[in-house]
Amino acid sequence: MGRMGDEICRMVHRFRVVMIFVLTVVCFNRLFDIISISGLDNRKTAECGVGVLENVGKSLWTSLGLEYDNSTTDLQYLSILGKDVTHVVAPVNEFLASACVGFLGLFCDKAPVLEYSLHNGAKYRTVISADDGSGRRLEIMHECTGLKQVVVLFIVSLFVGGGIRRKTSFFVILSGLFLLFNFVRIVMLAVIFMTGSDWFGFMHDYVFSYGLYAFLLLCVFVWNVKMEKR
Numbered sequence: 001m002g003r004m005g006d007e008i009c010r011m012v013h014r015f016r017v018v019m020i021f022v023l024t025v026v027c028f029n030r031l032f033d034i035i036s037i038s039g040l041d042n043r044k045t046a047e048c049g050v051g052v053l054e055n056v057g058k059s060l061w062t063s064l065g066l067e068y069d070n071s072t073t074d075l076q077y078l079s080i081l082g083k084d085v086t087h088v089v090a091p092v093n094e095f096l097a098s099a100c101v102g103f104l105g106l107f108c109d110k111a112p113v114l115e116y117s118l119h120n121g122a123k124y125r126t127v128i129s130a131d132d133g134s135g136r137r138l139e140i141m142h143e144c145t146g147l148k149q150v151v152v153l154f155i156v157s158l159f160v161g162g163g164i165r166r167k168t169s170f171f172v173i174l175s176g177l178f179l180l181f182n183f184v185r186i187v188m189l190a191v192i193f194m195t196g197s198d199w200f201g202f203m204h205d206y207v208f209s210y211g212l213y214a215f216l217l218l219c220v221f222v223w224n225v226k227m228e229k230r
Contacts, residue, residue, distance in 0.1 A: 017224045018217065020159045024152050025213060032148060039077030039119070040141060075139045076117040076124045089142045090124040097126050097140040100186050112138075112194055130194050138193045146182040149216060150175050156220065161227065174219050181215050 076093070078086050097114060105111040115127040117139060130136040142148075157171040185208045192200050 015221075015224060017156065017160055018221050021152070021156045021217060021220045024155050028152055028155065029148070036078065036080045038079075038141065038143075039075040040143075042077065043075070075141060076119045076126055078142050084120075086119050086124075087122065089145070089147070090119075090122075090126065092145050092147065093126045093140045093142065094124055096145055096183070096186060097128055099183065100140075100190050101128060103187055104190060108194075110194075112190060128190055128193070130196075132194075134196060136193060136196065138190060140186070144182075144186060146179055146212070149178060149182075149212060153178065153216070160223075166227070170223060174216070174223065177219060178212075178216055182212065185212065 076086060076090055077084070078089055101112055101114055110131050112128045113131050114125045115129045115137065116123040117126045118124075126140045128138040128140065153175050154171055157167045160167050160170045189200070189204055189208060192203055
């Protein structure tokens, strides 16, 4: 029993970074759901009623004396603990949408075009629209940028063994790989979207959403194993 316990301890120690990553993903995403609300969340609230996390968030915000906005808004909207931060994240969304349209323009005869999304009178070029008269519109929001996952990587990097140099290398290398993977994901979803495929919802909500975290988990696992061997 003692030998088995020692073996379990060694395994836990070896893969502690992977376990920390999984725990951080779960806790951070749930916390973000509670303290933030977006235009899309507002639309869901209006259509489906308030869910459990929204009730927790509303109670928290009320206890802090903050206003909980559950009205319908344009999609390009994000607030954290009652503070509108749309103007902070929207430029990142615009950059990603522009890069995606520009990249597809190199290879497609009928590339999508950029359109505006509105919030409080401000225009944000975050809508990828199919240029075929179909009226299909793909909104790039803060969930699409990968910024939440980069924050998760930063938190996990604090627990990586070694000094500041190793922690920085972990964060910079894995963030770069992830952002590249995320851009490929956006491009592929845009291609599926332009074709009008019925698979778009499934690919967006399941394959690529879980695929993002599967890719990150694989990167963390490989990094951890390589560093342990050193």
